[in-house]
Amino acid sequence: xxxxxxxxxxxxxxxxxxxxxxxxxxxxxxxxxxxxxxxxxxxxxxxxxxxxxxxxxxxxxxxxxxxxxxxxxxxxxxxxxxxxxxxxxxxxxxxxxxxxxxxxxxxxxxxxxxxxxxxxxxxxxxxxxxxxxxxxxxxxxxxxxxxxxxxxxxxxxxxxxxxxxxxxxxxxxxxxxxxxxxxxxxxxxxxxxxxxxxxxxxxxxxxxxxxxxxxxxxxxxxxxxxxxxxxxxxxxxxxxxxxxxxxxxxxxxxxxxxxxxxxxxxxxxxxxxxxxxxxxxxxxxxxxxxxxxxxxxxxxxxxxxxx
Amino acid sequence: xxxxxxxxxxxxxxxxxxxxxxxxxxxxxxxxxxxxxxxxxxxxxxxxxxxxxxxxxxxxxxxxxxxxxxxxxxxxxxxxxxxxxxxxxxxxxxxxxxxxxxxxxxxxxxxxxxxxxxxxxxxxxxxxxxxxxxxxxxxxxxxxxxxxxxxxxxxxxxxxxxxxxxxxxxxxxxxxxxxxxxxxxxxxxxxxxxxxxxxxxxxxxxxxxxxxxxxxxxxxxxxxxxxxxxxxxxxxxxxxxxxxxxxxxxxxxxxxxxxxxxxxxxxxxxxxxxxxxxxxxxxxxxxxxxxxxxxxxxxxxxxxxxx
Numbered sequence: 001x002x003x004x005x006x007x008x009x010x011x012x013x014x015x016x017x018x019x020x021x022x023x024x025x026x027x028x029x030x031x032x033x034x035x036x037x038x039x040x041x042x043x044x045x046x047x048x049x050x051x052x053x054x055x056x057x058x059x060x061x062x063x064x065x066x067x068x069x070x071x072x073x074x075x076x077x078x079x080x081x082x083x084x085x086x087x088x089x090x091x092x093x094x095x096x097x098x099x100x101x102x103x104x105x106x107x108x109x110x111x112x113x114x115x116x117x118x119x120x121x122x123x124x125x126x127x128x129x130x131x132x133x134x135x136x137x138x139x140x141x142x143x144x145x146x147x148x149x150x151x152x153x154x155x156x157x158x159x160x161x162x163x164x165x166x167x168x169x170x171x172x173x174x175x176x177x178x179x180x181x182x183x184x185x186x187x188x189x190x191x192x193x194x195x196x197x198x199x200x201x202x203x204x205x206x207x208x209x210x211x212x213x214x215x216x217x218x219x220x221x222x223x224x225x226x227x228x229x230x231x232x233x234x235x236x237x238x239x240x241x242x243x244x245x246x247x248x249x250x251x252x253x254x255x256x257x258x259x260x261x262x263x264x265x266x267x268x269x270x271x272x273x274x275x276x277x278x279x280x281x282x283x284x285x286x287x288x289x290x291x292x293x294x295x296x297x298x299x300x301x302x303x304x305x306x307x
Numbered sequence: 308x309x310x311x312x313x314x315x316x317x318x319x320x321x322x323x324x325x326x327x328x329x330x331x332x333x334x335x336x337x338x339x340x341x342x343x344x345x346x347x348x349x350x351x352x353x354x355x356x357x358x359x360x361x362x363x364x365x366x367x368x369x370x371x372x373x374x375x376x377x378x379x380x381x382x383x384x385x386x387x388x389x390x391x392x393x394x395x396x397x398x399x400x401x402x403x404x405x406x407x408x409x410x411x412x413x414x415x416x417x418x419x420x421x422x423x424x425x426x427x428x429x430x431x432x433x434x435x436x437x438x439x440x441x442x443x444x445x446x447x448x449x450x451x452x453x454x455x456x457x458x459x460x461x462x463x464x465x466x467x468x469x470x471x472x473x474x475x476x477x478x479x480x481x482x483x484x485x486x487x488x489x490x491x492x493x494x495x496x497x498x499x500x501x502x503x504x505x506x507x508x509x510x511x512x513x514x515x516x517x518x519x520x521x522x523x524x525x526x527x528x529x530x531x532x533x534x535x536x537x538x539x540x541x542x543x544x545x546x547x548x549x550x551x552x553x554x555x556x557x558x559x560x561x562x563x564x565x566x567x568x569x570x571x572x573x574x575x576x577x578x579x580x581x582x583x584x585x586x587x588x589x590x591x592x593x594x595x596x597x598x599x600x601x602x603x604x605x606x607x608x609x610x611x612x613x614x
Contacts, residue, residue, distance in 0.1 A: 002432050005409045012413065013427040016420050019393055028429035030393060044428065046395040046444055050435040086326055086337060088353040092440055102312045106319065113323050120320040121351065122335035125309050128357040130437050135397050137353055137444035
């Protein structure tokens with residue numbers, strides 16, 4: 001229901017005062033002097049994680065859940081090339097063990113706050129008769145020279161992904177590193193036209209990007225970088241490693257549009273993270289796969305929690 | 308556990324980059340040009356509400372829960388004299404009926420967003436195997452002339468409350484009006500030295516204010532404005548109406564410190580909401596009650612969810 005609700009909410013919210021960029025991208029953008037000024041100043045994102053859905057508390061513990069919450073929010077900021085400045089943490093804690101859970105989650109948040117020098121500026125704690133639910137809102141400053149949007153891709157731009165994809169359920173969904181440093185480096189190079197992070201799966205997130213950019217995308221299947229964990233998952237799932245790389249959620253890698261004329265300036269890796277060209281944005285709308293058998297429609301089988 | 312956790316988290320967060328005002332007041336304050344510049348620009352607050360704790364979904368419905376979420380956040384902004392500009396909504400929706408619940412909550416948020424001209428700028432939806440949990444972060448601009456803090460009260464200042472207190476469980480905890488307009492009017496008058504909103508109960512919130520302000524407070528019990536609902540509650544609870552007015556949570560009225568020399572400029576009501584002087588901040592720390600029998604220590608029996 002997420003997409004239909006977001007579309008409805010976006011339309012409904014349009015009658016309210018507007019910000020520079022509202023519902024629909026990885027972050028909202030707020031101009032400071034004037035809320036909707038062309039010059040956006042702040043990027044703001046919010047995410048909730050629920051025990052049993054986004055993490056299994058009894059398996060990973062509260063600290064890993066807190067670290068994931070922080071990493072998910074920072075990944076949204078990275079995908080807009082925004083620099084995180086402050087986060088707000090809100091906890092709904094089960095009655096049993098509320099204090100230990102609160103400090104555990106906080107320590108996980110702290111780990112990345114310390115690493116990326118982000119203020120933990122406020123929050124809210126609640127004790128309730130339910131499982132652990134943790135929320136965060138993260139605020140970043142838009143990098144000099146403007147932020148990245150999902151909607152900036154044009155036909156002809158290369159589709160580029162960071163890292164390797166698929167199988168994050170084996171551990172990376174908890175331990176991944178938000179691509180903040182890589183995004184800052186790429187932003188300085190000025191080579192990226194559009195970006196998002198891969199949270200619902202390469203297929204779904206690429207489709208979202210093409211819809212926002214009013215174009216299509218053609219993926220060269222043999223170029224998609226497949227993680228070792230995607231191969232491990234495939235051994236049990238009966239699906240191919242490629243299907244895992246295309247469909248698994250929570251890779252939290254960046255998906256980028258790089259105009260052809262910038263490709264010569266694109267490094268093949270940054271800080272050990274490979275940057276891989278996997279295809280091209282095209283004018284024909286929709287998702288397309290290209291391999292030796294030809295061009296076919298590609299179904300965006302992503303993973304969306306709770307669906 | 309909330310207070311001990313907040314104290315611990317505040318100390319732990321102190322090693323991270325700082326904002327102008329971090330953990331501990333109704334909102335955080337962030338300077339825009341420099342995070343911790345003396346000139347704070349943005350007030351930010353975050354709150355979560357859980358089905359079964361802050362609202363009973365089967366009794367009140369999703370729209371009333373959404374309205375309350377918005378009102379609680381706006382109340383925090385009002386207590387800092389900040390003007391709301393944008394809110395972010397994050398939903399954890401039970402699988403059954405997720406779409407209807409999402410739009411119901413949104414409509415409740417929308418009601419106050421429209422009234423107070425606030426942007427609904429973004430959010431997050433999740434479907435899970437648990438009850439409805441709704442979360443909001445609200446962002447406001449600090450009013451010209453500076454915000455109010457909890458820590459600004461001095462001995463000799465009058466203790467002033469808006470509205471009437473107690474018994475909000477009979478309905479006001481859902482239907483209350485955040486005191487934004489009243490706060491803006493008072494702020495223009497320049498008469499307030501410190502403020503907070505009454506969320507945990509007059510006794511607890513007054514004590515928090517005295518601790519933040521490093522002073523004490525003496526309450527004239529016969530001056531505390533008692534709501535009709537506090538009287539109704541007393542008929543069933545075996546406690547007095549005054550005890551309800553002092554101890555019940557979720558009044559979401561404002562609690563203010565007004566310096567003696569400003570009292571002549573303080574209106575007795577604004578927009579039909581009475582402003583009542585109920586005592587005086589004093590140098591002797593602690594909470595004290597004053598009536599015809601003399602001065603006694605006052606136990607801050609507030610209501611804290613889940614305790």
